[in-house]
Amino acid sequence: DVKVTQSSRYLVKRTGEKVFLECVQDMDHENMFWYRQDPGLGLRLIYFSYDVKMKEKGDIPEGYSVSREKKERFSLILESASTNQTSMYLCASSPGLVARELFFGEGSRLTVL
Amino acid sequence: GENVEQHPSTLSVQEGDSAVIKCTYSDSASNYFPWYKQELGKRPQLIIDIRSNVGEKKDQRIAVTLNKTAKHFSLHITETQPEDSAVYFCACKSPWRKGGNLIFGKGTKLSVKP
Numbered sequence: 001d002v003k004v005t006q007s008s009r010y011l012v013k014r015t016g017e018k019v020f021l022e023c024v025q026d027m028d029h030e031n032m033f034w035y036r037q038d039p040g041l042g043l044r045l046i047y048f049s050y051d052v053k054m055k056e057k058g059d060i061p062e063g064y065s066v067s068r069e070k071k072e073r074f075s076l077i078l079e080s081a082s083t084n085q086t087s088m089y090l091c092a093s094s095p096g097l098v099a100r101e102l103f104f105g106e107g108s109r110l111t112v113l
Numbered sequence: 114g115e116n117v118e119q120h121p122s123t124l125s126v127q128e129g130d131s132a133v134i135k136c137t138y139s140d141s142a143s144n145y146f147p148w149y150k151q152e153l154g155k156r157p158q159l160i161i162d163i164r165s166n167v168g169e170k171k172d173q174r175i176a177v178t179l180n181k182t183a184k185h186f187s188l189h190i191t192e193t194q195p196e197d198s199a200v201y202f203c204a205c206k207s208p209w210r211k212g213g214n215l216i217f218g219k220g221t222k223l224s225v226k227p
Contacts, residue, residue, distance in 0.1 A: 033214060040122070042202060042219035043157070058214065088185040090156070101147070102215065 003027070006091050006105040007011065012049070012071075013112050019078040023091030030096060032074035034058075047101070049074055050054050081112045092096040115140045119203050119218025126193050135223045136203035137185040145206040146179060147215070148184045152199045158160055158199075161188070193225045 007022035025032065033048040045058030047066040055066050063085060067075045075095075078085055090107040115184040119136045126132050128194050136146075147162035164171045164176045164188065172191075186205075190197055200222050204215040 031214075035217075040219060042119075043204075045214055045216075048214050055195075059216075084161070085150040101159045101162070102149075106156050 004105040006089075006108045008108050009106060011108060011110045013110065014083050015112060017081050019081050019110065021076040021078075021089055021091075021110070023069055023074045023076070023105055024072055025074075025093040025103070026072065027095070027103065029093040030071075031094045032068065033092040033094075033102065034064075034074065034076045035092065036060065037090055038065060043090065047075065054109050058059065061071060061104045066087075073090075074079055078110075080111075083112050086110060086112045115207060115216055117203060117205055117216050119219040119221060121221060122219065123222045123224070123225065125224045128193060128195060130193055132190045132193050132197070132223055132225075134187060134188045134201055134203070134223070136187070136205075137183075137218075138205045138216050139184070140205075140207045141181075141184060142209065143184075143205040143207050145215075146177065147204050148175075148177060148188050149204065149217075150199045151202065151203045157202060187198075187211075190223075193223075195225050195227050198225045200221060 004025045031050050034046040035043045042054045044060050046064050049068040065077045089108045092102040094100050096100050116139050137199045144165040147158040150160045151157040161177050174191050181211050200220045202220050203218040
């Protein structure tokens with residue numbers, strides 16, 4: 001069964017803290033994505049990666065960075081968390097170069113105080 | 114820039130009625146159009162998708178239609194049931210977007226009343 005696992009379901013952090021959100025997939029997918037989900041705004045792409053050590057900016061990369069040292073793991077980093085980064089973060093993966101189904105994780109709800 | 118408009122933002126229907134959600138896209142080169150369903154507190158999951166060389170696709174009670182000329186596509190759910198209540202997202206992909214990443218609509222919250 002396909003599985004995308006996000007390490008933390010709920011996090012509470014303070015303004016200025018460094019935050020790591022981890023995502024692991026067990027499907028040997030080439031592509032991995034980080035989306036942010038806010039009510040009324042849908043799913044917005046932060047960063048994605050199509051290969052190990054490769055990363056591309058999505059539509060809203062400001063304030064975020066990513067790391068992909070291994071094929072199965074894609075990390076989202078908030079260097080200095082701010083209150084406007086309070087949101088639900090969804091990781092996803094997909095195989096190959098042709099557009100195919102995205103497999104999402106359960107999401108990580110981050111609250112920045 | 115590239116975007117996807119989705120309407121309506123909320124939709125309430127009586128059980129057994131049909132529901133239709135519409136999306137329009139801006140990039141005429143878009144060639145892949147999936148629909149995702151997200152139940153409350155759960156992850157989004159693909160329910161149906163269509164590629165640009167096809168005009169319509171059906172899977173039991175759900176269907177998707179694509180009008181490339183008008184640049185819009187629609188999700189149709191017939192004989193709705195309470196378990197169809199969820200947020201539905203349309204999405205599209207342009208060939209020049211790397212890695213298969215999608216642009217999503219803002220979502221439609223569908224409520225099916227028993």
